[in-house]
Every structure is written in structure tokens, then in C-alpha cells.
Amino acid sequence: MWAMSSPPAPRFIHYLGAFAAGGLISLMLLTNGTLAQYGTLLFSSWVPHLTGTVLAIAILLALKPARVTPERPPLWAYLGGVSGGLTVIATSAAMNSALVLSGTIALGLAGQIVFSLFADARGLFGLPQRMPGWRDFAGLTLISAGALVLIFFGAAP
Amino acid sequence: MIIFIALAIASGLLVGLSRQLNGRLALSTNAWESSFWNHIVGLGFVSLIALIGGGLFTGAPLDAPWWAYLGGPIGVLFIAAGSWAINRIGAAQTAMLIIAGQMISGVLIDFAMGIPGAAWARILGVALILAGIWVTRQSKSG
Numbered sequence: 001m002w003a004m005s006s007p008p009a010p011r012f013i014h015y016l017g018a019f020a021a022g023g024l025i026s027l028m029l030l031t032n033g034t035l036a037q038y039g040t041l042l043f044s045s046w047v048p049h050l051t052g053t054v055l056a057i058a059i060l061l062a063l064k065p066a067r068v069t070p071e072r073p074p075l076w077a078y079l080g081g082v083s084g085g086l087t088v089i090a091t092s093a094a095m096n097s098a099l100v101l102s103g104t105i106a107l108g109l110a111g112q113i114v115f116s117l118f119a120d121a122r123g124l125f126g127l128p129q130r131m132p133g134w135r136d137f138a139g140l141t142l143i144s145a146g147a148l149v150l151i152f153f154g155a156a157p
Numbered sequence: 158m159i160i161f162i163a164l165a166i167a168s169g170l171l172v173g174l175s176r177q178l179n180g181r182l183a184l185s186t187n188a189w190e191s192s193f194w195n196h197i198v199g200l201g202f203v204s205l206i207a208l209i210g211g212g213l214f215t216g217a218p219l220d221a222p223w224w225a226y227l228g229g230p231i232g233v234l235f236i237a238a239g240s241w242a243i244n245r246i247g248a249a250q251t252a253m254l255i256i257a258g259q260m261i262s263g264v265l266i267d268f269a270m271g272i273p274g275a276a277w278a279r280i281l282g283v284a285l286i287l288a289g290i291w292v293t294r295q296s297k298s299g
Contacts, residue, residue: 014245015254015294021238022258024231026266031228038225039218042207047218049200051229056193059233065187073185080178080191080236081199083171085206090168097161104165109256111169116248119173125181130247139293143253146285147260153278155267 045088049081077125102151109147113140176239177248183240192236196229250293257286 028048036044095104117136123129175195183191207213243251264279 008245010246010250014242015250015290017238018242018246018251018254019258019290021235021242022255022260023262024235024238025255025259026262028228028231028235029263030266031225031231034225035218035221035228038221039214039216040212042203042210043213043216043218044228046200046203046207046213047226048229048232049196049203051226052196052233053193053200053229055230056189056196056233059189060193063189065189067186067190068183069185071185073182077178077182077185078194078198080175080182081195081197082202083175083178084195084199085202087168087171087175088203089206090164090171094161094165094168098158099161099165104168107162107165108169108172111166111171112173112252112256113169113249115170115173115177116252119177119248124248125177126184127177127180127244128247132249135293136249136253139289140249140253142289142292143257143260143286144289146282146287146289147256149278149285150260150264150282153275154264154282155272155274 041088041092045085049085074126106148106151109144113144173248173252176243176251179236179240180243180248184244188237188241191240192233195236196233253289253293257290260286 032044032048035047091104091108094107095101099107117132117140118124119127120130120132179191179195182194186194239251239255242254246254261283264283267274268279
């Protein structure tokens with residue numbers, strides 16, 4: 001049964017994939033940020049959702065990837081897109097305050113890290129549970145410190 | 158002010174929540190299907206907000222350079238990668254590697270575009286992040 005099977009052992013390719021995905025965020029900040037300069041912030045979120053949906057359909061038709069299990073996922077598992085849409089609204093409200101972009105990003109990273117640690121420790125929403133070790137905390141501390149240096153001192157305002 | 162701080166933190170919590178839900182969906186389907194549902198459900202939600210709030214097409218969005226419209230395809234790849242990684246290395250390590258990749262690529266893009274910035278901060282920031290990845294990776298090599 002799928003819930004009982006242990007997740008595949010972590011490999012270098014998984015870390016590389018996640019790291020590369022971070023690079024994609026920078027590209028999206030560039031594309032969507034530029035779009036927001038010409039249109040509204042809502043538009044800069046609506047367009048990528050629309051073109052992304054079209055491409056995702058094309059990929060599904062071309063690759064026809066098989067479902068991992070015949071078992072249906074719970075309905076709430078389909079709500080990731082709502083959470084993503086709410087992110088845009090929360091971010092735009094915060095960055096138009098005294099926090100500006102740098103403060104919003106820094107606090108957002110903090111929220112993301114706290115959530116991920118909690119989610120791992122609890123195995124939240126049916127994902128594999130894994131207790132974060134001291135190396136996870138050490139790594140997070142170093143990466144957060146580096147991120148804060150870059151956010152607040154890296155680029156001239 | 159406290160409300161904006163709460164909103165900024167909430168935006169991070171929502172990013173984590175979204176990745177967790179998409180990861181759960183990929184566990185029963187696959188990473189590409191998870192990315193598809195994330196986009197089509199998100200499209201419906203943002204469209205709904207636009208219908209209520211209005212002003213979706215305000216401004217001159219058609220004047221934007223063509224490449225500014227490529228965020229969608231990049232996002233499809235991003236969501237699929239996140240849904241794939243979170244079930245293999247966990248939420249915390251996925252988050253920290255995505256943050257690391259975002260920060261380091263941001264420095265490279267700034268550098269390539271000639272955006273001025275403090276060299277010491279860029280070198281120190283990247284060094285700290287690389288050290289963080291190195292520390293975390295030590296535990297995973299079996």
C-alpha cells in the first residue's frame with residue numbers, strides 16, 4: 001500500500017533538482033516582476049497560471065505519465081493552487097508596506113522554513129515523516145544567514 | 158505594522174503549504190499531474206479574485222517584452238520539481254535547497270545584468286549558503 005512504502009533513498013539528483021528549482025524562482029521573479037511593471041500584480045499572476053495550465057496539458061498529453069497508485073488522492077490535495085494564489089495576495093500587501101520587498105522576502109523565508117520543519121516533524125498532509133536532525137538546523141541557520149546578507153546588503157537599493 | 162509582518166510570514170507559510178499539498182497529490186498521481194492541478198486550480202482562484210476585485214487588464218500589459226510572458230512554463234517545471242523533491246528529501250531540505258538555489262542564481266543574474274551591489278555581501282552570502290548545503294549534505298551520504 002502506498003502509505004506504507006518508505007520514500008526512495010535521497011540521492012544527489014534530488015538535491016540538485018531542488019537547487020535547480022530555486023534557480024527557476026529567480027527566472028520567474030524576472031518574468032512575472034517585469035509583467036507587473038506593465039500590468040497589475042493580479043495580471044502578473046493570472047498570465048503564468050494560464051500559460052502554465054496550457055503547457056501542463058500539453059506535457060500530460062505528450063508524456064502520458066502513469067499515476068503512481070490507482071487510489072484516488074483526497075480532494076484537499078488539489079488545493080495547492082489556492083494556497084499559491086493566496087501567496088501572491090499576501091506578498092503584494094506586505095511588500096507595499098514599510099517592509100518593502102527585502103523585509104517581505106526575509107519574513108517569507110522564515111515562514112517557509114518554520115512550516116517545512118513542522119511539516120517534516122509531523123509528516124503533515126500524509127507526506128513522509130522525518131525528524132529534522134542537528135545538521136538540518138545547522139544547514140538552515142547557515143543558509144538563512146547567507147540569505148539575509150544577500151537580501152539586505154547584496155544589491156544596492 | 159504587525160498585520161503586514163503577519164502577512165509576510167503568512168506568505169511563507171502558504172508557500173510551504175502549497176508545496177506540501179502538491180507533494181501529497183504527486184504521491185497519488187505524479188509530479189506533472191500535480192503541477193497541472195496546481196496551475197488550473199490556481200487559475201480558477203486568481204480569475205475569481207479578478208472577477209470580484211476587477212482591474213485585471215489595467216495598465217498596458219501588452220507593452221511588456223515577450224519574454225515576460227514565459228513565467229508560466231517555468232512555473233510548471235518549478236511545481237513539478239518541488240512535488241518530486243519533497244517526497245524524496247523532505248520538506249525542510251527541499252525548502253532550504255530551493256532557497257539556496259534562488260539566492261545564488263539571484264546573485265548570478267544581478268551580476269550578469271550589471272546591477273550594482275556590495276561585492277563583500279555577495280561573496281559572504283554565497284559562501285554561507287554553500288556551507289549550509291555542505292553541512293546538510295553530510296548527513297545524507299550513506
